[in-house]
Amino acid sequence: MEIISGSKILVLLHLSCFCLKFGTALDSITSSKSIKDPENITSSNGVFRLGFFSLPNSTNRYVGMWYNVGSPESSVIWVANKNKPLKDNSGFVMIAEDGNLVVLNGQKEILWSSNIGNRLTNVSAQVSDSGNLVLQNMNGVSLWESFQQPSNNAYVPSMRIRTNARTSEKVQLTSWKSSSDPSNGSFSLGLRTFLKSSFGT
Numbered sequence: 001m002e003i004i005s006g007s008k009i010l011v012l013l014h015l016s017c018f019c020l021k022f023g024t025a026l027d028s029i030t031s032s033k034s035i036k037d038p039e040n041i042t043s044s045n046g047v048f049r050l051g052f053f054s055l056p057n058s059t060n061r062y063v064g065m066w067y068n069v070g071s072p073e074s075s076v077i078w079v080a081n082k083n084k085p086l087k088d089n090s091g092f093v094m095i096a097e098d099g100n101l102v103v104l105n106g107q108k109e110i111l112w113s114s115n116i117g118n119r120l121t122n123v124s125a126q127v128s129d130s131g132n133l134v135l136q137n138m139n140g141v142s143l144w145e146s147f148q149q150p151s152n153n154a155y156v157p158s159m160r161i162r163t164n165a166r167t168s169e170k171v172q173l174t175s176w177k178s179s180s181d182p183s184n185g186s187f188s189l190g191l192r193t194f195l196k197s198s199f200g201t
């Protein structure tokens with residue numbers, strides 16, 4: 001009895017230290033905090049979760065975000081490695097040395113990368129309360145957002161489908177191949193050009 005309560009106190013102490021130290025970062029992946037299957041992180045309002053999931057009739061693992069209610073597969077809003085599934089449970093998500101957010105398999109092969117620049121320092125990836133995954137620098141400047149690159153079948157209320165005619169950057173939603181395979185299907189929804197005047201003032 002003595003020993004059990006002693007270790008409980010230790011666990012509590014450990015947890016409270018953890019919370020004091022990292023309490024603001026439980027919704028984030030940082031260079032010192034990666035997640036490995038089946039770990040996950042949740043937006044600070046608790047509505048969205050980022051983690052690993054499988055789809056029905058498939059053992060492939062994907063990294064994505066979903067509404068934090070019920071099962072991931074029924075409420076996925078974004079998939080990172082949709083075209084390159086993890087084949088087992090050895091995957092992880094981390095901030096790579098070049099500063100990109102990456103999904104790696106157990107062999108440390110990159111299956112997906114945010115793929116912006118290569119000399120980013122002190123970046124972190126945060127699951128925002130609106131379901132946007134934001135890669136930002138230490139000043140909170142956004143460098144990459146999942147809302148800009150949804151390639152997905154789901155639409156979150158505050159997300160905007162947009163396209164930038166100047167940079168020809170394009171945001172579009174792409175259908176899944178099937179309910180067990182989120183890789184590119186045959187349909188997409190997006191805007192080809194953005195004409196400000198056509199929306200009035």
Ligand SMILES: *[C@@H]1O[C@H](CO)[C@@H](O)[C@H](O)[C@H]1NC(C)=O
Nearest residue numbers: 038039040041051052053072
């Ligand atoms: C979330 O993470 C916890 C702790 O690692 C794990 O036990 C749980 O199964 C995970 N949930 C999902 C849906 O991945």
Ligand SMILES: *[C@@H]1O[C@H](CO)[C@@H](O)[C@H](O)[C@H]1NC(C)=O
Nearest residue numbers: 055056057058178179180181
């Ligand atoms: C899974 O496989 C079974 C048997 O082939 C099939 O009846 C079922 O519809 C499949 N489910 C999904 C979601 O594809």
Ligand SMILES: *[C@@H]1O[C@H](CO)[C@@H](O)[C@H](O)[C@H]1NC(C)=O
Nearest residue numbers: 031120121122123137138139
């Ligand atoms: C990164 O953050 C650490 C701790 O906050 C700080 O000591 C370091 O100077 C930062 N590096 C850069 C390049 O800003």
Ligand SMILES: *[C@@H]1O[C@H](CO)[C@@H](O)[C@H](O)[C@H]1NC(C)=O
Nearest residue numbers: 083151152172173174184188
């Ligand atoms: C999947 O679709 C996205 C756009 O929706 C495109 O950028 C990407 O290149 C496609 N990937 C493959 C493997 O077809």
